[in-house]
Amino acid sequence: MSAPNAAAMERLAAAEPVLVDVVPARAAFPEGDGMLLLHSGPPIAVADLPGCTRGAIAAIAIDEGWADSPEAALALLDAGDIALAPGHDRGVVAPVCGVVGPSSPVFVVRNEAADKVAYCPLNEGRGAVARYGVYEPRVLEQLRWLRTDLAPLLGRLLRSAGGLALVPLLSEALHMGDDLHNRTKAFTAALYRELSLRGTAAGLLPATTAPALEFVARSDVFGVAAVMAACKAMLLALEGVPGSSVVTTMAQNGHEFGIRVAGLPGRWFTAPAPRVEGVIQPPWKDDEAALGIGDSVITECVGFGGFATVGAPAIYRYIGGDIGRAREIAEAMYGITLAEDRRFAIPVIGYRGVASGIDAALVAAGEVTPIANAGMSHKDAGVGQIGAGYVVTPRQPFADAVAALEAAGRSAGRLAEEPSART
């Protein structure tokens, strides 16, 4: 392993994500942003937005009080009055369409080893949800309830607990059949356990909180938002290690797939978004699915999700249904990553640590690209989730990142050799 990559991987192995709070996303929206919404994936022009993301923008703009109808919200968008930016530029990750406004309630995860903070919006549950582009009245009502009821309670519980160290909970969940992306049922159960135990002890759980607790405890996906924020907070620590080709971000916006590497913080390398393979719920058809979309592929950068599906038999069906295929994928991912993080062991493959730290150089030089889990959104606004599965990511962004690292290295080398040039 190159010295820069070794340095980056040390930071990943040392990461200590702690779930500290739930707050409005305003912390990621400096004064003067106006009507700005964050979205998943690399930067995107309004004209290129998939229909589902337009639906999500409508829902969140209404939730923010910027518009009182989907039509009015989209008119603001198309007129340029609502601006867009990638959440990744502000430490915010969000699943699927990934639309986040300043009022959206977000989990806050601090990487204690590096003083980095990341955010991810609270999960709305399954069914009709804004993150898949639905904006009907019950979705708006649910968004309001998350903001006014659930978020303040979770914030109180987390602050009262002094935060929750996530490494033990992530590790526990991998022993219980989670891949920590498409399946977070065990992690969600652990999160519920910790919050409810501490809340009971602190007298913070009167009977009126039962519906909020029930929402968390009965969800099998609620925890994924905390996992995503944890992964982002862990990977933020790697940004800016000169020359490192470790992938710190993978993300999709339904139009493009993009990556960033540790040695070139802030620079996106993109290619057209891949198709989502997997299982579509009837009556939906292949050609109705949006292309790969969402920031949840941040989990694969840490070694979860598609890289750990072998440990999650309950979702083998998304990759063809058996452990043989799951093992093959895991093996392939070990071939493009730099470490096995023993803090996150997968019992079914002999307690091997997850395949952690994608090396863009290994991807660029070989046949294998990262395989990531994925929810499948209908491509249009107002429909919602139609399936789940995985994406095979395109190679080009990894090759482009490696070329850019080499160019930056040459440039830095010239500067180092000719110090007079800088004076």
Place this chain on the structure above:
Amino acid sequence: MSAPNAAAMERLAAAEPVLVDVVPARAAFPEGDGMLLLHSGPPIAVADLPGCTRGAIAAIAIDEGWADSPEAALALLDAGDIALAPGHDRGVVAPVCGVVGPSSPVFVVRNEAADKVAYCPLNEGRGAVARYGVYEPRVLEQLRWLRTDLAPLLGRLLRSAGGLALVPLLSEALHMGDDLHNRTKAFTAALYRELSLRGTAAGLLPATTAPALEFVARSDVFGVAAVMAACKAMLLALEGVPGSSVVTTMAQNGHEFGIRVAGLPGRWFTAPAPRVEGVIQPPWKDDEAALGIGDSVITECVGFGGFATVGAPAIYRYIGGDIGRAREIAEAMYGITLAEDRRFAIPVIGYRGVASGIDAALVAAGEVTPIANAGMSHKDAGVGQIGAGYVVTPRQPFADAVAALEAAGRSAGRLAEEPSART
């Protein structure tokens, strides 16, 4: 499948275990029992009791108030003043030494499909515990706390909830890496979730209950007692189906292993208890382990435990460490059972239902006997658990049961053919 076995298996497939209460075991101790203690496995003479069971008897006799020291308790036992009976004779199952007194707090599971009730004592947690024969002061203190603090709370929660249907929780746990015998972490989490949610909604969980909730939620074995009672309540429904060779009980007392079959309720067929194979914690040695002991092998009769270990990667280490061996065992168990209960699917083997309903005739006629999970107790009093693993059960009791069924069949045949003989 024979008509009697088909009838028995219908009852197993229809079973609906519901966790209804926690009460003192007194319900299983009719008036006039005097100083009677129940134990695990088939009947046993005092002289044959393993040391660990003598330790457990000391602990429980003190907890009952019958003696004020281990020595005094064992003097009562050796003088014949404390009587013993198998818990199985009274619908009570208990792990390891399995000593239960009339004050011992027990889970109550009702099989709603058959109006059968079974009991299993609350789990004391890990470490120094009476069920492994330890009787030191902190064990006695813990027994008292279970009886006076935890049990009443759990009883209130369960009665307030109107009982908990267990089939969905058992099924959920199998999707999350439990085998429901040596590993019940996911089931325990589900139990905690249901009790805490209902308790919060009903206002039954003031801050003073936090230690009790914490005890349940942080245990990875607490749930096994509810699983055992559920399995016993399910199998009780099969007892008395004439001619059926379905195994309704397997149990061990550290001296003998015994079974009962549906067609001959109440009759034990026994052989010397097998060794426990598996993983011993240092510094303990093989020859310090008790032989197979405990009623928890009731779980294998439903298809859990050793029969489902393939679905529990976190405990593969007890059977040699990999999925290959786990698959072999599962395959072998499908060969001696009569059904695959699709209510209890194992995702890692293609959602196959657990191997359910051991047919004593298949065991007697073949090479394969049931392989059951097992905790490993030190053989002496006062030491505790020294490992975990599995037992390969002996064939003879199955052969004897089949012979006895045939004899009973001939006898019934004669009676049927010669009705005059009965008048």
